[in-house]
Amino acid sequence: MKKILFKxxxxxxxxxxxxxxxxxxxKISPCIKISDTENAEIVSAKNLAILPSFCNAHTHAAMTLLRGYADDMELFKWLKEHIWPFEAKLSARDIYEGSRLAILEMIRSGTTFFNDMYFESAETVRAARELGIRACVGMTVTNFTGEEKIEKMFARLRELPKGGAVGDDGLVRFAIAPHAVYTVSEKLWLRCAELARERGVLLHIHLSETKKEVADCVAEHGVSPVRWLDSLGVLGENVVAAHVVHVDDEEIEILRERGVTIAHNPVSNMKLASGVFRAETLSARGAKIALGTDGTASNNNLDMREEMKFAALLAKVGGNPEAVPAEEVFSWATRNGFRAFGIDAGEIAEGKLADAVFVDLNNERMFPNHNLISNWVYSADTRALRHVICDGKFLMRDGIVPAEDEILSAARELPSLKK
Ligand SMILES: [Zn+2]
Structure with missing residues (x-):
């Protein structure tokens, strides 16, 4: 078994x-002897801090191809007039290269797991497997997906072992991703929820993102999105719901009782002016909160460290400087996130999965080191990252991701990006 000793x-x-x-x-202990660890590679980590890597609880990886494509407008206009028409032209090759570009960016910013929702999900799975990152890749289902395609996706899930894992290492698995209440019919929600339970996979959804979504749902179904999905029996511990901005106290209680994980996306919510996440209330009520970047088109990057800072600051806009302190937002982005996805990582402790980042304490933004987590949340940027390990292997070493040049040059050749 390969061993690495960080000194x-x-x-x-x-x-x-x-x-x-x-x-x-x-083992974590001062002065581990080399003789104890004959086959260990020894890596000096002097002046580096080890921290848990990030869990990105909600993203659309291949949307890196749409970075900066349409900015500064409201969600529905943005989707209908810009995003959906561009996406209609994307090929499987685009999804593969877009996913690789996203994974490169995630590795370079310290993320070792992402929860994805997009089309041609097999291409994202392929990219994640090749690059060695963990991922849960949602097969997106909407009313426009088409019966034939849905049947094909569902058949693929039935072929996989329970839990949806692809390959023996357990790093990458499939999920079902019914997009949102405004794009998925009642019948389709019920089919997705049933199959997710049968196959033991996650249900990755968008929920109560905008006021319009809530108003339209009330007009169509007589109740809000949370209540509607709950009445259909969709909500449970296997559900990861992105956004959850417009919810009342009773809906917060429903989500907590059902054990739904909420993936908070502060940058996307601010950029699309979707509204202010009720961070303080959700936290006080014991909701399960994780953190995500959403897709690059609405962020416009996949930097989870930046996302932590925005989450902590947005929570304080309501007037309470004590809302969501650095330690709490750090746990949303790490320990809480991994726990929500059943991954035994997110902590640097003996017996835990070896997912971690190594941060340079000599970087000017990490100095002085009064409080490491404070520096990491509020001050740092990704230049401070030296190494990233996932499942005991280096994904980035001394700032280098081996596939970087090849990924960028392949993306430059995509016909969809040529003017
Ligand atoms: Zn999203």
Whole structure:
């Protein structure tokens, strides 16, 4: 089994050694002896802090191709007049290259797991498997997907082992992603929810993102999106709901009781002027909160560190400076996120999966080190990242992702991006 011994790494306020064995942290202790670890590669980590890597709980990876394509407008206009027409022209090759570009960006900003929702999901799965990152890839279902395609996706899920994993290492799996209440019929919601339960996979959805979504749902079904989906029996512990901006206290209670994970996307919510996430209330009521970037078209990057800062600041806009402190938002982006997806990572502790980032304490934004988490949430940028490991393997080492040049040149050749 391959071992890596990180010497003199900064963890919990002190210098220690961290031994990775296979895909887990085997031992964390000062002065681990080399003789104990014959086959270990020794990596000096002096002046580097080890922190859990990020879990991006909601994104659309291949939307990197639409970065900057249409900005500064409201969600429905943005989708109908710009995003959906562009997406209609995308090929499987586009999705593959767009996903690789996204994964490159995620690795370079310290993310080792992403929860995706897009078309041609097999291409995103292929990209994630090749690049060694963890992912849960939702097969997007809407009323426009077409019966034949839906049947094909569902048949694929039935072929996979329960849980939807692809391959033996367990890093990448499929989910079902009914897009939203305004794009998915009652009949389709019921089919998706039933299949998700039968196959033990996640249901990845958009929920109560805008006032218009809520008003239209009330007009059509007589109740809000949360209440409507709850009445259909859709909401449960296997549901990851993105946004959840426009909810009342009773709906918060429904989501908490059903064990739904809420993927908060502060930048997207601000950029599309969707509204202000009720962070303080949701947190106080014990809702399960994780953090996501949403797609690049509405962010316009996949930088989870930046997302933490925005989440913490947006929570304070309501007037309470104590709302969502740095430690809390850090746990949304790491421990809480991984827990929601049943991944035994998000903490640097013996026995946990070896997913981590190494941050340069000599970077000017990390100095002085009064409070590491404060610096990481409020001050740093991704230049401070030195290494990223996922499942015990380097995805980025000394700032280098091996496939970087090849990914960028392949993306430059895409016909869909040529004017
Ligand atoms: Zn989204």
């Amino acid at each position: 003199n790494v900064f963890l919990n306020g002190t210098e220690t050694d961290v031994l990775v064995s296979g895909n887990r942290f085997e």
